Amino acid sequence: MDIQDTRKNEDCYILAVETSCDETSAAVVKNGKEVLSNIISSQIDTHRAFGGVVPEVASRKHVESITLIMEEALKQSGLSARQLSAVAVTQGPGLVGALLVGVMAAKSLAFALDKPLIATHHIAGHIYANRLVEEIRYPCIALVVSGGHTELVLMEREGHFRLIGRTRDDAVGEAYDKVARAIGYPYPGGPYVDKAAAESMDAAELPRVWLEPESYDFSFSGLKSAVLNLVNQSKMKGETPDYGAIARGFQESVIEVLVEKAIRAVRGAGAVQLLLCGGVAANRGLRTALAGRCEREGVDLVIPPNVYCTDNAAMIGAAAYLKWTSREFASLSLKADPGLSLEAWSVS
Ligand code: KG4
Numbered sequence: 001m002d003i004q005d006t007r008k009n010e011d012c013y014i015l016a017v018e019t020s021c022d023e024t025s026a027a028v029v030k031n032g033k034e035v036l037s038n039i040i041s042s043q044i045d046t047h048r049a050f051g052g053v054v055p056e057v058a059s060r061k062h063v064e065s066i067t068l069i070m071e072e073a074l075k076q077s078g079l080s081a082r083q084l085s086a087v088a089v090t091q092g093p094g095l096v097g098a099l100l101v102g103v104m105a106a107k108s109l110a111f112a113l114d115k116p117l118i119a120t121h122h123i124a125g126h127i128y129a130n131r132l133v134e135e136i137r138y139p140c141i142a143l144v145v146s147g148g149h150t151e152l153v154l155m156e157r158e159g160h161f162r163l164i165g166r167t168r169d170d171a172v173g174e175a176y177d178k179v180a181r182a183i184g185y186p187y188p189g190g191p192y193v194d195k196a197a198a199e200s201m202d203a204a205e206l207p208r209v210w211l212e213p214e215s216y217d218f219s220f221s222g223l224k225s226a227v228l229n230l231v232n233q234s235k236m237k238g239e240t241p242d243y244g245a246i247a248r249g250f251q252e253s254v255i256e257v258l259v260e261k262a263i264r265a266v267r268g269a270g271a272v273q274l275l276l277c278g279g280v281a282a283n284r285g286l287r288t289a290l291a292g293r294c295e296r297e298g299v300d301l302v303i304p305p306n307v308y309c310t311d312n313a314a315m316i317g318a319a320a321y322l323k324w325t326s327r328e329f330a331s332l333s334l335k336a337d338p339g340l341s342l343e344a345w346s347v348s
């Protein structure tokens with residue numbers, strides 16, 4: 001048996017690092033599915049004062065905390081550094097300065113320990129967060145809904161990603177945050193809109209944007225503008241806008257389109273599972289609507305718990321395991337890539 005074969009039978013412990021946006025996170029994940037530790041330090045309180053993420057501030061904050069977070073992840077895992085199999089890091093997509101901090105930290109650790117380095121795709125991480133809760137079956141469809149992405153991804157087999165639909169303008173989380181800002185909620189406003197929508201009895205009438213009949217693409221900027229018009233019109237009339245009804249109308253429009261297109265993609269691809277992932281997967285309205293529809297249609301739906309929906313390093317450890325299995329390691333000259341393609345990241 002050669003060294004590679006022996007390695008294949010060993011347990012794999014990956015220390016993963018995630019710094020693509022405003023969460024500094026490190027985790028240790030066993031065999032791509034068992035989370036031994038998952039430390040997340042959110043910068044939200046810092047960015048809230050600016051009404052959104054300030055890239056330079058994010059980078060500085062990552063620099064301040066990354067070493068401590070990585071040490072804590074290792075400590076909580078109960079492992080020694082020598083027991084790690086590999087070090088993984090989000091290479092992209094994300095904010096370049098923020099990604100750079102994680103990439104440098106992961107490269108330094110991999111070099112110091114003489115362990116393989118695994119370059120990981122942030123969205124593959126969001127998708128494989130589902131493997132932390134359930135075995136993924138193929139072919140499957142992933143509905144990715146985050147602050148920067150809204151995508152329908154077809155996976156015909158493990159580690160193979162085909163983008164069949166994407167947003168043509170705003171990502172759904174971005175639309176949530178902009179609508180929230182118009183209503184006056186703090187950043188990030190998605191959870192506040194979700195709560196207001198659940199509490200309102202009325203829903204403002206807002207458009208559904210379906211695009212061409214066969215398209216799996218999305219568009220949310222028209223809906224966002226319709227919300228802003230509604231708010232401005234009532235303010236101009238000297239009225240207080242019914243923010244609850246606006247939040248509910250907006251959320252209903254978003255959910256109807258997301259659910260419909262996801263189910264159509266499942267049917268079109270003959271998928272046996274639907275995975276929901278990304279920060280907006282924490283949305284209670286979306287989770288409930290999708291679960292109800294999947295139940296009625298007999299579709300097997302997987303949704304990770306909230307902690308694995310928003311940015312975290314455990315999901316990066318789960319995705320990195322794909323490249324551990326295929327032995328695709330990065331060199332120490334790895335660079336952050338803010339535009340990294342998901343399809344190109346597929347395992348070979
Ligand atoms: O995946 P994520 O943590 O970061 C990105 O990679 O973008 O997603 C963050 C986004 C933000 O836009 C935030 O407002 C949204 O997820 N979000 C929500 C909810 N929780 C987080 N949007 C709607 N409803 C929620 N409950």
Ligand code: ZN
Nearest residue numbers: 126146279311
């Ligand atoms: Zn994310």
